Amino acid sequence: MSSVLVKFAETQNTAKKMANSGLLGSSIAKKYWMSLTGLFLISFLIVHLLGNLQLLDLSKEGQEQFNIYAKFMTSFPLIKITSYFLYASILFHAVDGIYLAMQNRKARPERYASYKPNRNSIWASRNMGLLGTIILAFIILHMSQFWYTMHWGEIGIDANGNKDLATVVIQTYQDGTAGLIMVLLYLIAMAAVAFHLYHGFQSAFQTLGINHSRYTPIIKTVGAAFSIIVPLAYAIIPVFVLMAKN
Amino acid sequence: MDLKLKIWRQANTNSKGSLKDYQVKNVSADSSFLEMMDQLNEELIDKGDDPVAFDHDCREGICGMCSMHINGEPHGPESGTTTCQLHMRKFKDGDTIYVEPFRAKAFPVLKDLAVDRAALDRVIQAGGFVSVNTSGNTLDANAIPVPKADADAAFNAATCIGCGGCVAACPNASAMLFVSAKVSQLSLLPQGKVEAKERVTNMVNQMDLEGFGNCSNVGACAEECPVGISLENIARLNREYLSASLTSSK
16 A cells, blocks of 8 residues: 555656656746747837837828728738737736746745845846736736727727727827826836836846857847837827827 | 844744844954854853854855855855855944845755755756766776867856855845756766756756746846856756757657
């Protein structure tokens, strides 16, 4: 009987080891997935920014052009497939990140009474979970305001017969106090994106094993520039829309 | 100099510990931190109190035994040193110094400031070796050519003294810097390449089983490392693990 129990315990242990190893469960594998999904989300940031900078033209023609673009982005098959892949990546990056943060918390059950982390690391690197949570909350708000409305919500029709997303955007950020709050939330979220990228951009390369005396300084410089320029360019859009209110 | 100390006291692994206040007077600025602790312990013993338990061995910075989280950093405020090489001239008269054990789930407190770092030994046992014939027919070490750059990188990784300061410094209590140094020192050399895939897989598995946290590239480990092990080793570990996972037969 006892030998059966020992055998059972061994099998359980092997099963546990198997589940935690390889490209599915190990600590390093979880980081590969964070890195790959993170890099994909970085590429999305560029495309999304370039498309939505069209909102800096708020003339009648500009708005109609934006609505044509919005229709294209929600109906062209290749982009639809990419968008499902994108939603999955956002969810996976968030779930994997929360799981990693929970495991990391468990790895140090007792905190230090005296702790001076600023002497050995930057704030953003230690607060990726907090920054990510802020960004996720913003993504939910942002998608409920525009993505949901575009697909299933109440939305007007413009002169070309397209769904009038431009007006939805303008109303969201120009609507009195509520609009002002939305602009502020947008700016807070972009600050979180900036700090998240400042650590995340170069971290993604290190996780994939890319650390080279010649290229790593370039990656870090590009990452720092990206983390400032891209969120700043995004932030210009709602501020511009708010300022354009007559 | 006279100092106030806040020292973590804990009777054993299962008991609850707390910070206790102590005072040491007339500490020489030339004494090491461990000698200051010795001075405190002699006073405690003279009074019939329980001396503070802490790890130490060589006291010349190469054994990796002395631990202690001093004023918010592993091995104290001086960079590139172990606690035995930290001198009291780094502190000022009247200072209050926090002295805590290395904190990690994988490093249970044995007593006071002494923690059990056997988890690191078990990671080594899982693969941190080269299988060689030790029956007497020793080969000449220079028979296999090793490029100078590889030898240097392997040597730099091999300077890891296994103190666990990286785990103590990491906000996630991750042991990646230690494991990456131990993987690198062998996988860079021809003798170590033979078992490279098995080694990295087994050592990472053991690291995970011990309950260390996940690396999030914070870099606190390398900043606090007493011997300057660099993050390039972690990148190498990430590369090796990826290639081993994709190409292993299991």
